[in-house]
Amino acid sequence: MLKFLGSRILTFVPTFLGVAFISFAFIRVLPGDPIIVMAGERGMSEERYAELKAQFGFDQPFLVQFWEYFTGILQGDLGQSFVTKRPVWDEFFTLFPATLELALCGMVFAVLLGLPAGVIAAVNRGKLWDRLFMSSALVAYSMPIFWWALLLIIVFSGHLQWTPVSGRIDLVYYFPDATGFMLYDAAVSGQKGALWSAIRHLILPTLVLGTIPLAVIARQTRSAMLEVLGEDYIRTARAKGLPPARINAVHALRNSLIPVITVIGLSVGTLLAGAILTETIFSWPGIGKWMVDSIFRRDYPVVQGGLMLIAVMVMIVNLTVDVLYGVINPKIRKRS
Amino acid sequence: MLSRLIMGARYSFFVGIIVVTVAATGGIIVGLIAGFAPRWLDTLIMRVMDIILAFPSLLLALVLVAVLGPSLVNAMIAIAIVLQPHYVRLTRASVLSERQKDYVTSARVAGAGLGRLMFVTVLPNCLAPIIVQAALSFSTAILDAAALGFLGMGAQPPTPEWGTMLAEAREFILRAWWVVTFPGVAILVTVLAINLMGDGLRDALDPKLKRS
Numbered sequence: 001m002l003k004f005l006g007s008r009i010l011t012f013v014p015t016f017l018g019v020a021f022i023s024f025a026f027i028r029v030l031p032g033d034p035i036i037v038m039a040g041e042r043g044m045s046e047e048r049y050a051e052l053k054a055q056f057g058f059d060q061p062f063l064v065q066f067w068e069y070f071t072g073i074l075q076g077d078l079g080q081s082f083v084t085k086r087p088v089w090d091e092f093f094t095l096f097p098a099t100l101e102l103a104l105c106g107m108v109f110a111v112l113l114g115l116p117a118g119v120i121a122a123v124n125r126g127k128l129w130d131r132l133f134m135s136s137a138l139v140a141y142s143m144p145i146f147w148w149a150l151l152l153i154i155v156f157s158g159h160l161q162w163t164p165v166s167g168r169i170d171l172v173y174y175f176p177d178a179t180g181f182m183l184y185d186a187a188v189s190g191q192k193g194a195l196w197s198a199i200r201h202l203i204l205p206t207l208v209l210g211t212i213p214l215a216v217i218a219r220q221t222r223s224a225m226l227e228v229l230g231e232d233y234i235r236t237a238r239a240k241g242l243p244p245a246r247i248n249a250v251h252a253l254r255n256s257l258i259p260v261i262t263v264i265g266l267s268v269g270t271l272l273a274g275a276i277l278t279e280t281i282f283s284w285p286g287i288g289k290w291m292v293d294s295i296f297r298r299d300y301p302v303v304q305g306g307l308m309l310i311a312v313m314v315m316i317v318n319l320t321v322d323v324l325y326g327v328i329n330p331k332i333r334k335r336s
Numbered sequence: 337m338l339s340r341l342i343m344g345a346r347y348s349f350f351v352g353i354i355v356v357t358v359a360a361t362g363g364i365i366v367g368l369i370a371g372f373a374p375r376w377l378d379t380l381i382m383r384v385m386d387i388i389l390a391f392p393s394l395l396l397a398l399v400l401v402a403v404l405g406p407s408l409v410n411a412m413i414a415i416a417i418v419l420q421p422h423y424v425r426l427t428r429a430s431v432l433s434e435r436q437k438d439y440v441t442s443a444r445v446a447g448a449g450l451g452r453l454m455f456v457t458v459l460p461n462c463l464a465p466i467i468v469q470a471a472l473s474f475s476t477a478i479l480d481a482a483a484l485g486f487l488g489m490g491a492q493p494p495t496p497e498w499g500t501m502l503a504e505a506r507e508f509i510l511r512a513w514w515v516v517t518f519p520g521v522a523i524l525v526t527v528l529a530i531n532l533m534g535d536g537l538r539d540a541l542d543p544k545l546k547r548s
Contacts, residue, residue, distance in 0.1 A: 018387035142527040146486045147520030158510045295402045311390040
């Protein structure tokens with residue numbers, strides 16, 4: 001087990017170096033001079049320009065710059081934003097809880113609906129429910145989610161006025177963010193209606209973000225269930241006279257969960273990072289929107305730091321899934 | 337509006353075809369090399385692919401487009417780069433399993449050179465999963481291109497690309513539902529059709545993966 005863990009962590013190191021290098025290199029080849037962007041429309045004198053260039057180290061050779069950046073990363077220093085002048089690291093961790101909250105809600109939504117849908121479809125294979133669920137899953141899977149978001153806004157925010165369009169909570173509520181998780185903070189703040197407001201803001205983004213994982217989970221659960229249902233031990237269980245509900249829920253579902261868990265794990269990684277479209281549309285103040293805004297503002301340190309942090313996060317999630325998978329399934333552990 | 341939508345179909349299919357061709361060709365060649373190369377080169381290639389895969393695809397495409405400057409062509413290049421590692425992995429995996437087989441050894445004994453071995457002997461036997469992947473990534477390419485257009489990093493207005501049309505229509509959503517609805521329906525229907533085709537292809541070409 002230790003050896004397995006060790007080998008997985010060893011491959012992590014060169015990938016991390018590569019990720020840092022790529023996110024760094026991208027920014028250097030971006031057209032446009034960051035210092036001129038900083039100066040804005042006022043312009044600046046030649047001397048001031050040279051001074052700033054030296055201050056940020058842009059006059060150094062490429063590899064020297066990378067070395068300084070990389071040693072900075074190892075000390076937890078990712079540079080500071082051109083726009084807000086705050087360290088990239090701090091900005092990331094103020095915004096991260098918002099993304100995490102949204103991703104977790106999206107995931108819970110997807111699992112709660114996707115798993116039963118897959119099971120029901122597999123058990124009623126070829127019948128009405130199967131067809132209904134699987135064709136909806138295919139539609140959801142093909143959904144351009146930015147359009148789906150707009151449609152939901154038209155119906156629920158526009159016509160029905162049930163939900164707000166953007167943000168995390170109504171502006172009338174104010175409390176210091178203790179954890180950054182709005183649901184928790186709102187519940188603890190003790191202000192009347194705050195929690196409800198936070199929930200209402202969360203509903204549409206959750207729906208939108210969870211749609212594709214929902215479809216993937218439903219399809220995966222169905223095919224895994226079908227495979228398991230054909231096994232001998234299921235026939236044995238049936239022959240023993242166990243009630244079908246018990247066979248499906250206990251015997252079959254448990255064994256078909258392994259591929260489903262992998263899919264869930266992999267989509268957590270993409271959800272954490274891939275909330276770009278959802279966050280942009282709903283003005284959700286998380287890291288996806290932060291990245292998009294920074295790209296448009298040409299805020300280089302943020303783009304390069306954020307890109308790296310997000311990739312590292314995805315890598316950590318994938319590594320965890322990998323290791324967990326090895327823990328659950330000894331076959332995998334032996335093979336590697 | 338209708339004519340813009342019909343015109344938009346051209347862009348989407350154009351994007352899909354070019355992106356998949358570029359990504360698949362590049363990916364197959366790199367994957368073949370990785371499959372046949374000495375261990376160190378194989379490790380190096382796969383490590384680089386892992387690095388690309390560690391970035392969320394849309395984010396990476398977004399940054400790439402920011403580097404290259406927003407336009408439809410650059411969006412296509414970015415999406416092709418992001419999709420390519422999947423082909424590399426797939427090709428390498430099937431090359432590695434095919435290489436062990438007797439017919440490859442016999443071809444080698446018969447004096448086939450490395451190039452012939454790679455492209456004539458082994459490649460045709462690896463194509464089935466790659467074709468399925470191509471069909472499925474065709475729809476991914478269309479979706480990603482539309483998403484980039486929607487974020488203002490793909491085709492620039494007034495090009496009637498579906499994603500760009502959606503972005504333009506965003507400010508009118510509460511007054512004119514149809515300007516938002518129809519470009520989206522067009523994307524959805526196209527992607528759905530391609531996914532259906534991909535599922536069918538998988539069943540036909542790859543009986544092992546067939547979902548019963």
